[in-house]
Amino acid sequence: MDRLMKSALQSHPFILLAISILSVSISSIMIKFLDSPTSVAGMYRLFISVILMFAFVPWRRIRTLRLDRKDWGIVLLAGLFLGLHFLFWMESLVYTSVASSMVILSLQPLFVMIGSYLLFKEQVNRLMAGCLIVALLGSILIAWGDIGISKAALIGDGLSLAGTLFVSFYLLAGQKISHKIDANVYSIIVFFIGGTVLLLYNVMNNISLTGYDSSEWTYFLLLAIIPTLFGQYIFNLLLKSVGATTVSVGIIGEPVLAIILAYLLLGEVITLFQFLGGMLTLFGMGMYFWSKSLTGSRKATNR
Numbered sequence: 001m002d003r004l005m006k007s008a009l010q011s012h013p014f015i016l017l018a019i020s021i022l023s024v025s026i027s028s029i030m031i032k033f034l035d036s037p038t039s040v041a042g043m044y045r046l047f048i049s050v051i052l053m054f055a056f057v058p059w060r061r062i063r064t065l066r067l068d069r070k071d072w073g074i075v076l077l078a079g080l081f082l083g084l085h086f087l088f089w090m091e092s093l094v095y096t097s098v099a100s101s102m103v104i105l106s107l108q109p110l111f112v113m114i115g116s117y118l119l120f121k122e123q124v125n126r127l128m129a130g131c132l133i134v135a136l137l138g139s140i141l142i143a144w145g146d147i148g149i150s151k152a153a154l155i156g157d158g159l160s161l162a163g164t165l166f167v168s169f170y171l172l173a174g175q176k177i178s179h180k181i182d183a184n185v186y187s188i189i190v191f192f193i194g195g196t197v198l199l200l201y202n203v204m205n206n207i208s209l210t211g212y213d214s215s216e217w218t219y220f221l222l223l224a225i226i227p228t229l230f231g232q233y234i235f236n237l238l239l240k241s242v243g244a245t246t247v248s249v250g251i252i253g254e255p256v257l258a259i260i261l262a263y264l265l266l267g268e269v270i271t272l273f274q275f276l277g278g279m280l281t282l283f284g285m286g287m288y289f290w291s292k293s294l295t296g297s298r299k300a301t302n303r
Contacts, residue, residue, distance in 0.1 A: 013242050014289060017250045020234035025257035027227035028101070029265050031093050036216045037207050038090035039198050041223060046086070046195030048224035050188050053233070057184045071180055078173035078186075079193020081166045082232075087198060089163030096156025104160040106139040106255050106281075109248040111168035116245045119172060127291045135252045135284030141277030142255060171235070171244040178240035187236045191228070242292075249288050256281055 034041050067075070092101045109132055116122040170190075177186065202209060235247050256278040262268040 013238060014250075016234050017238060017242070017247065020231045020238070021250050021253050022257060023234075024227045024231035024251070025254045025261060027223060027231070028093060028258045029261045030219050030223055030227075031090055032262075034216065034219055036212050037202070038094060039087055039202050039205075040207060040209065040212075041216075041220060042083075042086035042090050043195050043198035043202060043209075044217075044220040045223040045228055046083075046191045046198070048221060049228040049233070050192045050195065052224060052229060053184065053188050053191070057188060065181065065185065067180060071177060074173050074177045075181070075186065075189055076193060078170055078177070079190040080197055081170035081173060082190050083194035083197025085163045085166040085170060086194060087163075087201060088159045088166065092156045092159035092163060094156070095159065101156060101160040104157055105164050105167070106136070106252045107161075108164050108168045108171070109245065109252060110136065111165060112171055112244050112248040115168065115172045116175070116243065119176065120243075122243065122245060128288055131284050131288035131291060132249060133284070135249065135281050135288065138277045138279070138281030138284055139252060139255060141280060142259065142274045168248070171239065171248055174236055174239045175244040178236075183233075183237045183240065187233045190236075191232075246289075246292060249285060252281055253285055 031038060031041065089101065089105065092104075113122075113132070174186070174190075199209075201207075238247050259268070259270060259274055259278065263270045
């Protein structure tokens, strides 16, 4: 598995990014089908992912980690941010539509770009910034016909915004520590910490951890395999090679795919604004990756 992933990272990082974006897009659809509390689903999603990953990551690799206190602090914060992201974002889907929640989530590249500049001094040229703006405008256009003013919609939007901030912090923490820890080991640790955060929340709020039927456990397993292992785990792999900003820009495409899946599986209507906004988002993303590849080619030529 390690050799296959390393080979793919070196030769086809953007294909891996596309796979991960498609995978995480499915999570919002699955959550809509759940009858169990979202905090329970998020907890089991992360814990099951840890169990599955242990089949590919020997325990001795974790025991031989060489991290100082500051490094461990960053890893612990990353796990905390991931748990809080799942807690707030998954709960937002209870109050608002897939489209509205996902569009707010698509603001994360803006937060990550600012954080990358402050933490890593990453520069973004005008073309790349322009492409990001186009993609964000597409996301706003998608949400135009879905903006709610009800109390429930405002609560859902607020929860989604909080979840967006936490996942932005999570990506930045991951990039900060990515050169010191293997992505496989890092993922196991942060998934476990994130699951523990949700476990504590459930226990403190007297939310039952058992008694769910087989269909719920099937969704827990699918959430662990598809959006977590094929989504969040691949994001962690890509942080070292392409950076948090590029990963977050790719995630802008998640609302477009989620809206299409919501139409096919949930019967949610695709409005004209959502269609035009989706096309604009995909165009902005494509131009960003094109400009990013040009920048990478110039750097390789100048070496």
